[in-house]
Amino acid sequence: MADSSSAVMSPGVSPVTEGRFSLSEWLFLAILAAILTLGWIGVLLAQLGLFALLNFVPFLLIGLVICCALLALKGRQLWFCIRGAQVGITEAATGLLLLLSFLLYFRPSEHYPLVGDSAIYANNAALLSREGTLVYHYSPLDGLDPDSRRQFYVPSSEQLSFMEIKSYQGLLFGAYYLMDAASGQVVSSRLPLFTVWMAIFYSLFGPRGALFATPFFGALSIWAFYLLGRRLFSQKVALASACLLALSFPQIYFSRASYSEVLTQFLLLSGLYTLALFLDTQRQPCLLLAGLCLGETLLARLDSLILLVPLLILTIYWLIRRYWQRLAWLLLPFGAVAVHALAYLLTLGRPYIGATFEILRLLSRLDFTYLLLGSLLIIAPLFALFYLVRIWRRGSPWLQKARPWGVAVASILVFVVAGWAYFIRPMHPGAGYDHEALVRLGRYLTPLAIWLSIFGLVKLLNLDLSAKNSLLLLFASPFALIFLSRQMVAPVYPVALRRHMSIVIPALLLLAGYGLLQWRRPTRLLKATQAVALTALFVSLIVSDLPYLRYTEAEGAIDLLQRLDSFFEKSDVVLFEPTSEHSQVGWFATPLWSLYGKTALLLSKEEIDEEALSRAMAVWESQGRRVYFVSQSGAPSSPIAESYSLDLAFQEEWVSSIIGQSPTHFAYIWHFDIPFYLYRLRWAEGQGF
Template identity: 30%
Template sequence: MSPTPGRLFARVTALPAIALGAWLLVAFPLLLLGLFTPLAGALAGIPAVAAAVVLVPRLLPALPEDDVPWWPLAATALITVAFAAVQTAYHAEALVIRRDPSSYAQFTAWIAQNGSLPIPQQRDLIAGDDPALIYGSLAFYEVGDEVWPQFLAGAPLVLSIGYWIGGLTGMVVVPPLLGALGVLTFAGLVARLAGARWAPLAALLLAVCLPEQWVSRSTYSEPLAQVLLLGALVLAFDALASRVGPRGRWGAPHALSAAAGLVFGLGLVVRIDALRDLLPVVAFIGLLLLARRGQALPLLAGLVVGLGYGFTAGFGLSAPYLEYLSGSLDPLLLLSAGVVALTAVLTAVLWRRGVPRTDRPGWLPTAGAVLSVAVVAVLAARPLVYVSRGHGDEATGVFVGQVQQAEGLPVDPDRTYDEMSLYWVGWYLGLGTLLFATLGVALVVRRLLQRRDPQWALPAMVFIWTVATTLARPAITPDHPWADRRLVVLVLPAFVLFAVWFTAWLIRRLRRAGPSPGPWAVAGATTFCAAVLLVPTAITATGVMTYRSDVGSIRGAEALCREIPSNASVIIVDGLYYAYMPLIRGVCGVPTAAVFSTDPADDVQRVIGEIEERGRTPVLAASEPEAIFAVEPSITAVSHPFDVHSDQDMSTLMEPPDGSWPFIGDVWIAVLS
């Protein structure tokens, strides 16, 4: 018997999170054990992913509406494929570390080729413990005799699949595919909450949005995090579609709950700030326990396992990074502990009484809706009455001041622009979407407090909490499109979801108004609402449709590696090390260090002698030939294998980006044979 459109839609849109969750479940232990190789990945990963995508979707119920036609599924598939094609055509080649995508790329290149962490400094192949040498760089921390990459391992574990298949080129086309899977997964969530016929509009709106396009072109972690967190909401929705008591026999709802909890928790393997987004899930589990729902304990068990992976990834493989973040991470950990403790206490206290009645008193639902609108109004009014200051980082202040000068703004380097966060959303989605989303969230909150639409409880808790906390304090360098990373995983999907849900509610009310509107009026209203949502978004998105970032970096990296002998030990003699050391060490696979001293010429001569004593070939690298000649006057010729002239993302503060800035990358080398 062939599946119905509703059941097929449900299965297809849950598959990305299921497959990626299964991969992370087996890939992370391999990395932890130092066995993350293509062979081990295939032997463990292929059966795990195959089993997950075959068995779990069979447990999924059909969409919660009757007579779902085929066209929403076909339209969603077309949007997903088109998004993947466009993003692949515009994909970036960010390998030189300036910001996060290249950091993730170099993290990936290392583990894909070597299968383990940390990165050995290989001092014995250079100059032993010579005090003039350093081994750390931007996004790579020197700790004792080791180097640890910044960030968590989740995204590199997935990007490594592309690296194994197609090298650097294969790696950089994975993000467009992940971005497309995020759009598909989001469409599945909208189909469950607003109806399948509205899913294509929501998918198209998210796909067109500038930050969604931009972040899916480079090796960022947000596309993967988006698939996992939205996919976990999809699985949780399906798990809770039927009511199961605490003593009920184990079945599909229990298994789906465990899978949802696991995928939620695995989000922490990808991004440490997922911990904040998961706090509402903890509170929701408390509500499930009070409601005597059998799905509560499986959801909790899956979440604990996934968080166990995440904390191991953070404190086991990214401890220097978490130490760097301690100023913001420690309060988050304390908050998380408080939420867990408070949920446990309230669950115990209310155990006999069950879930509190939020529809009594009768004014509470309306008050909740008014409060929702008031919070948005406060966020909108912030720039009129308040200017946020205090980066806590001198380098960030210097950069912000430079961008202010470039834009002709008053120079105020300490300004964080946090108060502008809601305006950022408005840039990319338009005022119409902001208005519809505000009305939508107010209606959803009111209906939930009236104890209606319980299927909205978990999505509303997660989205409202994440939107409020993110917009209140984005905590990111405030230039665009960089700062818009904060919006991609859940904030933009939340606004799109609530706006489309409100549109669907509005059209249903119009249809129920009686025969007077007529089908043409309903069609006209639907078209008008869709245009209000889509047109401003599409206009702003043209800012990323004119360039590809860092094009030529792969060609340059391959040329650089070809000119470095396999038995070389590379010494970087100027500030080139800051951005290029991980590329030379990880992609080219040769021991690399940088001279950092007050007397570089004498130190370089000494290090060259020590390398030659070890029977290896010294190679000097710098950002310009003069830096090499200054430390080794006997050199008469240098080569310029990495010579890249391309585009890179621009930086704006008070308006959305609408183009690119030039990127020039240079690596000069001298092989001392």
């Protein structure tokens, strides 16, 4: 059993790296510093309404001057460090993992049509790139009276049947918050960091290139995960675990679709890696990077607030140990970004955070206070015990003797809770979506990986708990405790896995790799068992991935949008029929406005106020604008068809597919053929306003 002194948060030496940097690590840290800087600057510019590539230039010049100054002052020392960097298996493994990530992830989903939450980020990014701000003006509502405007958005009082949302006035396209219908002011409905990164890619490479932001961060996450595993455990554990993560369906899905999960995952894994790197090398700039990583997660996802629990525990411990310099290097950058995130949430992000908390509170899922407190009560005593053992390990034989018993009790508790969550909880008479969280996660990662991770956790507690790998448990535990008990997301898969992406799935696979592969003197039988188990894991993951490996979601969407854009003139008004079970053409209303600035309006419901629509038609007619109606039917049965003359002007079809969202396992591919009928809308004979 490891000496108790290894189980506290004090500097340690990795058996793999011995405190030295590899060339792969130097390169990763340089890229990480650039990403953290550009992302934060981008959010600031977007908040100020100044987002444009040209406005990054002054900051890049300042950064260049700082780099030149550092080279002048520390260039010789830095050169010797880089020249002395280890070159070998780490660089080969990094190349292998990046190649694997490229092959798996760089088929991004064309999620501009509003097929789900991922399309919200893509459309927000396009609009940010075009307008340069996170507050937009929806000009299609200009000149319309209140009743006419109400035909084209969902009032907050009607969005949900069981409550009225008070944080905004209405929902536009299902993607933007309408703050004031009279002025047409809308704001982004998500936190800004990932939107900013997609907007950077959009500004550089256009609509198709913007979608590669997700694969880019997916690949970087695998790199960060590998470096973290290498620092915490060993080269073998890190490489095997990183390959498992790269091949897992959740990682593939969220590294292709434009969700913010992989960016958050990258930031959190990078934060843990730089913390572990500091404990190895005692280089304080690593803490600066860690603080920025953890802080910027607050600008990416709201559930990153859970990070405050482990960060509080770490801060308290370092205060007790009087590690003042460590605290300053970590908390000052974290605090600066956290203050910025708070300012955003209280201003532009207020509708988003307000609506989220309103809905979760009503659904009785917002017991965050109790969940966070419970996490704190579970984790804090464990680290308090380690601290007491550290202080009194020589003067208190009783505590030293009690430690094995405490670890034994903790190990038994882990097995009991895991067995209950996996076998008993789903069989409860009232079992539902939340009760099956661990089982469903096991279906995507394989049950073998889940139980190897549980075994790895128990093994870690008994044999190898140290300063660095305790960081993994400290930061992963609150997320696992909360989201494996309450998932707080729609009960459909694979999107329901998003809460586990940032740290839960990586932590489980890293513990599984450790439990399977890290043994001091493995026997032949153990080696054979390791080979069989590892082969079974890889084969299971690859087989489950096969239908998706050469598959692109929503393929052809960008081409269709470009054809629609070329057909309509800037002054044309385009009405889309309401989205329903029988019509999905309304998915394209959002990107037609967000990407191209067309006057695209989506009818909010089937029951149309004909008088209100007639008044809107009169306004557009007085402005000399042509009005089109987009339907999925060659013979529309909408009230519009009864009141107006419809002349077919253009016909298209979209033959594609998306990964369907279903409460069942496994994710299925929904193939469809959606026809688009574009009608020129005129007053019927004898009618008019």
